[in-house]
Amino acid sequence: MPTVSLTVNGKAVSAEVENRTLLVQLLREKLGLTGTHVGCDTSQCGACVVHINGDAVKSCTTLALQVEGADVTTIEGLATNGELHPMQEAFRDNHALQCGFCTPGMVMSAIDLVNKNPKPDEQTVRHELEGNLCRCTGYHNIVKAIIAGGEAMGG
């Protein structure tokens, strides 16, 4: 089996994977990082979004072997010294989650969104969020949280 080596949440890791192993399987099953969720495995729900070299990517649709040498950040890697990332904080303050299943993907997408569109307006946030589904919240508070989180990130 081939080996893939990469950086995950700042730590160098390597694992043996099959050619068909998906990035999300590598993260959840080999590295025990179960914060990244699989809601559909068909690129629809966005529960599996992680950052690859800073870009939000659906890890259910990425082969583990594609991330050789890459820098991957998952939801577990956002807090620093126990302090929530401003976007995580904004989700909490704005009640942007209920069951929390979509939340890791939402937060990862939201951070990339704000990095690329500082100070997004509501319309932009709603549009950019088309790849992330939430079955609980009705999106309203998620949109509010992303706008607030963007401000807190200094965007």
Place this chain on the structure above:
Amino acid sequence: MAENGIGARSLRKEDARFLRGTGHYVDDINRPGQAYAAFVRSPHAHAKINKVDTSKAAGAPGVLAVLAGDDLAADEIGGLICGWMVTDKNGDPMKAPPHPALAQSKVN
């Protein structure tokens, strides 16, 4: 908005772990020796089952068991129950058709 008491804002206790990716959902459970179930669905929306041939699947490496509707029936595992039986206007119990967990004789 009131600062405390009725109407006060309160932050949820569970959000901290959900936001850090440390929630624990069923799919996150991974115990030593854990088995997995896979469901094979009928390619037809409504059809009579003539037979289910499980021999090849049962012979595949690592397979612990292959169960079809008849096996559940033989094990006397009942169907899905209706949690809220209501009565008709005249007091008759509602008609609840069987809902086997795995299709038996017919796919509906």
